[in-house]
Amino acid sequence: MKRIIPALILFFSFCNLNAQVVGENHSNFTKADTLRGSLRPERTGFDVQKYHLKLKVEPENKFISGSNTISFKVIAELPVMQLDLFKNMQIDSIMHRGKELSYEREYNAVFIKFDEPLQKGISDSIQFYYHGNPVVAKNAPWDGGFVWDKDEDSNPWIGVAVQGTGASLWYPNKDHQSDEPEEARLDIAVPNGLMNVSNGRLIGEKDLGNGFTEWSWKVVNPINNYNIMLNIGNYVHFSDEYRDLTLDYYVLPYNLEKAKVHFTEVKDMMACFYKKMGPYPFVEDGFKLIETPYLGMEHQSAVAYGNQYRKGYLGRDLSGTGIGLKFDFIIIHESGHEWYGNSITAKDIADMWIHEGFTSYTEAIYTECRWGKKESLQYIKGIRRNISNQRKIIGDYGVNAEGSSDMYYKGSNLLNMIRSIYDNDELWWKTLRDYTETFKHRTITTEDTEEFFDMATEVDLKPVFDQYLRHASLPVLQLRQADDQILYRWKADVLSFKMPVDVFIDEEEIRLNATSEWQSYETGEELDELKVNDLEFYIETEIVP
Structure with a gap:
């Protein structure tokens, strides 16, 4: 314990690591921003229960076609439903109880009109048929879109990264973080000889007899829209396990032996995270690393990996201390998101520090598990060189706008400082584990987080959170x-x-x-x-x- 002096007496500019920052240096919001970011009766009147995507992917034409069956519960009388789909994607039809519905499009929003208002309390579904050439990412994962690439053997190698930009870039959905489907199924047809790997468990493989094979995957836990994903390539598979958790790896054939050695770090990571943060939150869906043609992304139970089997961040140490070269940044950071971002999700993207601040702190947690608290603290101090302190961490609400990219390492330094304010490591780790368990599979706000950590200590943390989150x-x-x-x-x-x-x-x-x-x-x-x-x-x- 430290010596405490009684109060009466004493009284880098850093770019986003793995996602698209929406609203960065943007304050002139449009109606399109409001349609995407706000919650109105057309959105709040229903609660999504399940997405069932059934798609055909044509790599040569960079084209997708198919449907999404959206199951939902009606929360309030619903004459009009808003779903979202980028305006460049074509709608074929929207079916409800065997009848085609009318709709209007405004920017990337689709307003679907029911013949009679749906009544509160019922469960229902629609089938949304569509096709098109989805937006192509110029520099994934920093901008959203499809990545149509080829591997070293000239086989198609395809991925998608849409956090911030929106899952409606490639499939129709209620594109707001406040509502997650309770489950999802993906039936993705790809050219024969290729494999599609998506979230959850593989439940089937079917040759369609037309040169395409359909790969079916099922997710049984709540999942963010932007986490629902496809990965297409000439993949080979190997597996391992940690406790009751299956560890599955999908890599390109010429990297198989390298991956078998490199991915052993996952078990060390899981041992650390289980101890410090609590059990993996999606055991039923398993854990996967999937080699992708872009750097990485935290796709739930299907983490995208593109760090080229190197330590650090593409071989660089973001902390400048040398400590960051002791571990594979993408494995640790993106997997940390399974707890913070995927399991615990910010209701509004303005509160994305809940994802990124906590997940950046998992890098320090892992460092402490492996090499001790001293090196962990040195790492946390080192990453401050990536903080600009030019804009506040929390963004503008209701317009799909994140705050400053300082949400990453200013956020993690804030958490480290709160641990120091606690001045009781046993209490700190218990509070962190309690936080991950209390809000498991839930969408929350910054205020929920502030209150939880404030209640665990006698020190008033409200002004601390306020200064670091709401001021630059x-x-x-x-x-x-x-x-x-x-x-x-x-x-x-x-x-x-x-x-x-x-x-x-x-x-x-x-x-x-x-x-x-x-x-x-x-x-x-x-x-x-x-x-x-x-x-x-x-x-x-x-x-x-």
């Missing part, structure tokens, strides 16, 4: 020498900001319960002897006269 700048610890005293206070955007901070004075670690009012600490030492514990606290300091 860091709080500044102002310091002043006054004879044999050191004076200190916070300067921050949050009114009456307060937060404890640990400092070293003459090599003794001391907790200052600093507020926005000047306080004093009696010491015979000079001000230059005071050092902030900057491995655990991410702040700025200022010497004032």
Whole structure:
């Protein structure tokens, strides 16, 4: 325990790692943004229960066709339903109880009119038939779309990455994070000789007799729209297991032996995450790594892997400490999303720090499990070089807009600092495990997260969350020498900001319960002897006269 001084006495510019940042440097929102990001009766009147995609993929033409059967419960009388599908995709028909429905399109929204309003409490479904050439990604996963590539043997190699851009880029759905289907099925037909790998469990393979084979996959857990995925290639498969969890790997044939060695890190990762964060949240659907023609993405139970079997982030260390070269960044980060982002999901994309801040912190968790807390803290400090502190972490609500990409490493540094504020590692890890269990398979808000971690400690964390999430700048610890005293206070955007901070004075670690009012600490030492514990606290300091 640290020595605590009673309050009465003392009183990089970094681009997104693996997803499309929507709304970055964008504030002039349009009606299209509102249609995509807001919740109106046409959306809130029904709760999606299941998506059943049945598609044919033609690589030579970069073309897809088929249907999505959408099962739902009616929450409130529903005369009109809004679904979403990018306007470049053509609608063939929308069927309900054997009858074709009329619809109107506005931007990427589709407004479907029922002959008679659907009544509250019923369960129903529609069949949505469509086709087209989906948007092609220019630089996946940083922009959304299909990746139509070829492997080294000239076989088609296809993937999709649409987080932020929207799953409606390639299939019709209720494209809002607040509503996840309880299950999903994907029947994906691809040219003979190729395999499609999707989320969940493989339940069938069928030669259609027309040069195509249909691969059927089933998901039995709630799943984000952007996580529903296809991966097409000349894949070979091998497997392993950790406890009761199946570990399946789909890679290109010429990388098989390399992958068998490289992917052994997954079991070390699972051992760490089970201990620190709780059990894998989708055991029924298994865990997969799938080699993809783009860097990576956290597709639930079907994690996209494109780090070229290298340590670090494509062989680079994002922390600049050398520690980041001890593990495969994509394996650890994208798999961490199974807990944070896939199991626990932000209701609005404005709160995406709930995904990315916590998942970036899993990199430090894994480092601590493997190489100790000291190296973990050094790694967390090192990744601060990727933080800009130019825009707030939380985005604008209701317009499908994320906040700053600082959500990654400013978010993880915030969590590390809260752990230090707790000053009790047993309590910290229990709270983190309780958080993952309490909100398992749920959609939540920033306020849910703030309240949960605040309730676990006597320290008021509300001003801390408020400053780091809703303001761009860091709080500044102002310091002043006054004879044999050191004076200190916070300067921050949050009114009456307060937060404890640990400092070293003459090599003794001391907790200052600093507020926005000047306080004093009696010491015979000079001000230059005071050092902030900057491995655990991410702040700025200022010497004032």
